[in-house]
Amino acid sequence: xxxxxxxxxxxxxxxxxxxxxAAVCIIDGFFPPVPSETTVVAVLATGxxxxxxxxxxxxxxxxxxxxxxxxxxxxxLIGRRFGLERLAWMRRPxxxxxxxxxxxxxxxAPATLVLVGRYIxxxxxxxxxxxxxxxxxxRRFLAYSALASAAWAxxxxxxxxxSVAWLGNPVYSALLAIGIMLLVGWGIDLVARRRxxxxxxxxxxxxxxxxxxxxxxx
Numbered sequence: 001x002x003x004x005x006x007x008x009x010x011x012x013x014x015x016x017x018x019x020x021x022a023a024v025c026i027i028d029g030f031f032p033p034v035p036s037e038t039t040v041v042a043v044l045a046t047g048x049x050x051x052x053x054x055x056x057x058x059x060x061x062x063x064x065x066x067x068x069x070x071x072x073x074x075x076x077l078i079g080r081r082f083g084l085e086r087l088a089w090m091r092r093p094x095x096x097x098x099x100x101x102x103x104x105x106x107x108x109a110p111a112t113l114v115l116v117g118r119y120i121x122x123x124x125x126x127x128x129x130x131x132x133x134x135x136x137x138x139r140r141f142l143a144y145s146a147l148a149s150a151a152w153a154x155x156x157x158x159x160x161x162x163s164v165a166w167l168g169n170p171v172y173s174a175l176l177a178i179g180i181m182l183l184v185g186w187g188i189d190l191v192a193r194r195r196x197x198x199x200x201x202x203x204x205x206x207x208x209x210x211x212x213x214x215x216x217x218x
Contacts, residue, residue: 012043012046012047012050012052017043017060018059018060018063020039021039021040021043021060021063021064021067022063022064022066022067022070023067024036024039024040024067025040025063025064025066025067025068025070025071026067026068026070026071026074027071028068028071028121029067029068029070029071029072029073029074029075029124029125029128030071030074030075030078030125030128030129031125032121032122032125035121036064036067036068036071037121037156037181037182037185038178038181038182040060040064040153040156041156041159041160041163041174041177041178041180041181042174042175042177042178043060043174044057044060044061044156044157044160044161044177045159045160045163045164045170045173045174045176045177046170046171046173046174047060048160048161048164048173049164049168049169049170049173049174050170057157061153061154061156061157062153064149064152064153064156065146065149065150065152065153066149068118068145068148068149068152068153069142069145069146069149072114072118072124072128072141072145072148072149073128073138073141073142073145075124075125075128075129075132076128076129076131076132076138076141076145077132078129078132079128079129079130079131079132079133079134080132080133080138081132110131110136110140110141110144111144111147113127113131114127114128114131114141114144114145114148115144115147115148115151116188117148118145118148118149118151118152119152119184119185119188120185120188120189121185123189128141128145155184156181159177159180159181159184160173160177162180163176163177163180
């Protein structure tokens with residue numbers, strides 16, 4: 001246990017760390033099981049607790065934001081190229097209802113969907129893939145994605161900083177930051193689900209079929 005701080009410190013200054021952060025954020029953009037949020041806040045909290053300067057923090061945040069935007073674009077291009085029906089997990093009844101709700105709004109409020117979806121691991125993949133499948137212009141999508149990714153990276157820095165201010169210890173600060181990030185994602189996901197269940201959120205004419213129409217547009 002005494003060697004753990006030294007091991008963490010060595011990992012934080014490893015030359016592979018930038019590649020790891022960027023790769024995790026890119027992959028998470030189209031493969032939700034990869035935990036980009038928890039990885040980024042854990043790295044930031046640990047680095048801040050160990051005394052790394054503002055340049056290091058800014059570099060980690062920038063890599064996370066760039067990787068997140070790149071991952072969003074991959075999901076968008078998958079949706080544009082293949083649609084949603086070829087993705088097995090998107091054909092589940094629950095995801096069909098979600099994509100139907102999103103399809104009715106992707107052109108009316110794309111900025112809101114992309115910005116909010118960034119904080120919900122599975123939700124952002126659905127939003128970004130649907131944006132591609134529905135024919136939303138890529139440059140427009142990229143602008144929203146870049147803004148969302150920058151805000152997300154800034155939030156990771158804020159959560160990591162608060163965790164370190166509360167606990168100080170690198171390990172405990174990282175664990176607290178992970179817990180806070182998970183709670184934030186859970187809270188946003190809960191609000192989004194309630195919004196979808198609201199009467200005003202009902203999808204016109206046919207529910208899941210609306211998603212199929214959006215996919216055909218791509």
